[in-house]
Amino acid sequence: MQKVLGGFVRTFYFDEESNADVIDGVMQIEYDLEQFRVYPITVVVLEHKDNSSEIGDAIVGHTQKLSGYGGDLIVRAYFSAFAHKIQKYIVAYEPFARSSIWGIRNPAFFSADGLQLDLTEYWRKRMRSFIKLLHYAAQREIRHGSLSSPSSYVTCRGDQRIINMGRVYHDKYEAGKDMEDLMHLISRLFPDSSTKYEWVSLKNLLISKTMSDPATVQNFLRIALGHPILLDTV
Known part of the structure; x- marks a missing residue:
C-alpha cells in the first residue's frame, strides 16, 4: 500500500471501460484504528510502453520532490498503479479539469x-x-x-x-x-x-x-x- 494524505491507499476506482485518457475517480485511504476516508482523484492513463511503470513512478516521485518549491504551480500526484482491467499504468492526481x-x-x-x-x-x-x-x-x-x-x-x-x-x-x-x-x-x-x-x-x-x-x-x-x-x- 502507498502512503498518501497521511494514510495508506486501500483501493481506488475509475471507469475502466471509458476510452478516455483522463478520467475522474475516487480513492479510499485507510488511517489508524481502521478508519477510512474517500477522496476524489483524477486519473491519467499512461500510454502502453515497456517502461510505463518507471514513467508513472517518475511522475509521482519528481512531482513530490518539487511540490515544496512549486506547489502553487504543480498538480499533486498521489500514486501510480497498474489498472488490471485495461492492462495499463495510471497516475492518480488531485482533481483537475483540462484547460x-x-x-x-x-x-x-x-x-x-x-x-x-x-x-x-x-x-x-x-x-x-x-x-x-x-x-x-x-x-x-x-x-x-x-x-x-x-x-x-x-x-x-x-x-x-x-x-x-x-x-x-x-x-x-x-x-x-x-x-x-x-x-x-x-x-x-x-x-x-x-x-x-x-x-x-x-x-x-x-x-x-x-x-x-x-x-x-x-x-x-x-x-x-x-x-x-x-x-x-x-
Whole structure:
C-alpha cells in the first residue's frame, strides 16, 4: 500500500471501460484504528510502453520532490498503479479539469496602464514561481519536456497548474530546455509580448547561453528575480 494524505491507499476506482485518457475517480485511504476516508482523484492513463511503470513512478516521485518549491504551480500526484482491467499504468492526481488555451491566456499578461510595460501582479508572481521551480528542478536534473504544449496545463484548485512533471525522465537531461519551452508558449499566447522591451530583456536573459543551466550559474535566482519587470513596484 502507498502512503498518501497521511494514510495508506486501500483501493481506488475509475471507469475502466471509458476510452478516455483522463478520467475522474475516487480513492479510499485507510488511517489508524481502521478508519477510512474517500477522496476524489483524477486519473491519467499512461500510454502502453515497456517502461510505463518507471514513467508513472517518475511522475509521482519528481512531482513530490518539487511540490515544496512549486506547489502553487504543480498538480499533486498521489500514486501510480497498474489498472488490471485495461492492462495499463495510471497516475492518480488531485482533481483537475483540462484547460483550454483561452484559460491559460487569462488573466491579462500586461497591466492596463497607458504604457503596458509592467506585468500584471498575477503574472509577475507566476513568473517568479516558474523561475524558482525550474531552478530547483534543474538542480536535480528533473525535466518536464513539454512546457510549450498547452496540454501540460490544467485547471486545479481554481488556477492553471502543471501536470506530467518528470514524464520524460528517461530522456537525456537538457539544461535550459524547459525554460525555452515556457518562453515559447508565452510568445504564442501573448504575441504582443515581443514588442515589450522589459519583457524581451527578461526572456533573453533567461534563455541566454550564460544562464541556460540554472543549476550551475552562481546567484541564478538573485539575478533572475532581480530583473525590474519582476519586482513589485507598488
